Amino acid sequence: MPRQAMLGNKLRRLRHRQGLTQVAMAAQLGISPSYLNLIEHNQRALNRPLLLKLADSFDVDLKAFSGNEEARLLADLAELFGDPLFRDIEIGEGELSDMVGAAPGVCQGLLTLYRSYRALQDQISGLSERLADDPFLAESSHQLLTLLTSIRSFAEILHDNADLAETRRKKFVRIMLEESEKLTGLVNELFDFITGEGLQGLRGAETPADEVSDLLQARGNHFPELEEAAEALREDLELQLPNSAEALAERLFGRHGVEVRYREANGAGEAELGFDETRRCLVLPRSLPAASAAFGIARQIGLMSQEPLLEARVAKAQLSDPAAAIYRELLAGYFAAALLLPYAPFRDSARELRHDVDLLTQRFGASFEQVCQRLSSLHRPGAEGLPFHFLKVDIAGNIAKRFGGSGLRIPRFGGLCPRWNVHAAFMRPDRIDRQVMRMGDGTTYFSIAKAVIKAGGGFGAPPSYQAICLGCEVSFARRLVYADGMDLDNPDTAVPVGVHCRICERKDCAQRAFPSLVR
């Protein structure tokens, strides 16, 4: 009873303010000192007749003893300590209510501090997003390359043409000097910008998932050594297409002595889901679709057969511990995808079927999400697939997976532009939504999105709702069956979108959720 717990503390504070002993106050209230002591220590309730007596005897406002204010404070505090910032602090039962009762002012101060911390975090996120898209930086890099190009070109001309006419030679040298001076000015401006705006430290607190997402982006979502290992193993295991969970389970047992067992989704008391090392079994929920089961088994095969390779890669990445755990999972997942959707046949099929995801799922025995994610990882030099971006968002708009391989910027901090079709996909979960989306700078992308609903198990079990989005720069769209019949070239029919409201300059957007930080 948190509210009562707090009232005990409140009563004690009132008594101290009045300068009374427990005996004196108990006498005035007509109760025994030991009973008052129990109330003050939250062992007995402060009931209504007593409250009325308190109001009579000490001129206190009854509302202050109603507990409403404290309840609100307590709820706010509970929310505060729910922030991942405090994930390492364990708060015992009743600790928060004790604190609200004993020191409400300190709690208010804590909340004020926390709110201002959140506001700053939001501001930092906005700035960080903005810098990544900063027009000054983009323009500077273009100018830098232009100046370097002309300096280099004239230097080579002078070097290669000893017989150049004097007037020409002088002109070219003058151009080089002029361009060098401009280059110096530009470099100085860039330094000022970097130190002035404090680029370092602007990124704010990262979550482990963000760390991994950034790493994935930097690696181009392609891991050649895992691809090779998966190809070799696939051949070794003599796996056939389409993939089947049964065949994979057989291999897992044959190679590693691990049996695959299924249990009901609501199976209380039965074996825990996941890999059980002592019993040498992998337990999967029976509600899992076949493709997901196959993936889970392939993942386990990856974890068991490629341990040294995976560990070496994780160690090399030098991540924080929680991020390393996520990265290990991700690499095992990548290996599973490479095993089930082997690079060359998958890439060839994607071309042949014009990236029809449903046909690919049938040919390979894979899920919609697996196929889309794999399509975004075809970056083998000399045998690339199309440059796709890939995005997985839940129904609340949280980004579960992101990879911006098409050049599209996907915000790190959530808060995607509401006009992206990945959100609208939830409204028509039975179909694939297609969209031509035009960014503020005119760059245009083509995107497909589909909602994927995973059943929770039996009756009443809550399902999970996620949407998968796959897209590319519009120039590549004709290679997708989904672009058939769509007007890709007309800028007026493309949906005007942004990345995140905070960095979006569009003034006429009815979906704007936050004011823009961009001038």
Added chain:
Amino acid sequence: MTHTVMVVEDEPYIVDSLSFLMKQAGFDVLVARDGDAALRTMESRMPDLVLLDVMLPRRDGYAVCRAIRDNEAWESVKVIMLTAKGRELDRRKGLELGADDYVTKPFSNREIVDRACQLLGVPGPEPREP
């Protein structure tokens, strides 16, 4: 027969150096400072090769490349895109839109002359002593 090369670039000094190099390689040179001007020039005089910068005012290099490929009369015109170094997507987008080759800035003179000669099927200049 002398081949004609059109340089489409808005930076005057890069126009100067590319013009010098192409003339030195034995080609006639046309110059356009933006995308619209490039297409207008092509209407009256068709070049054999276009050196096409991506970042152009008014109509960017991709749009020009697409317009060239959409016009059957210009089917034989070769296109080399000049892209920013490290912009893999720019390179792929140019090729997707029908460019024949690409050179990344800052390019070496030798590289761009060799590519031009190769596409036009003429022997490149003799290698020089470094």
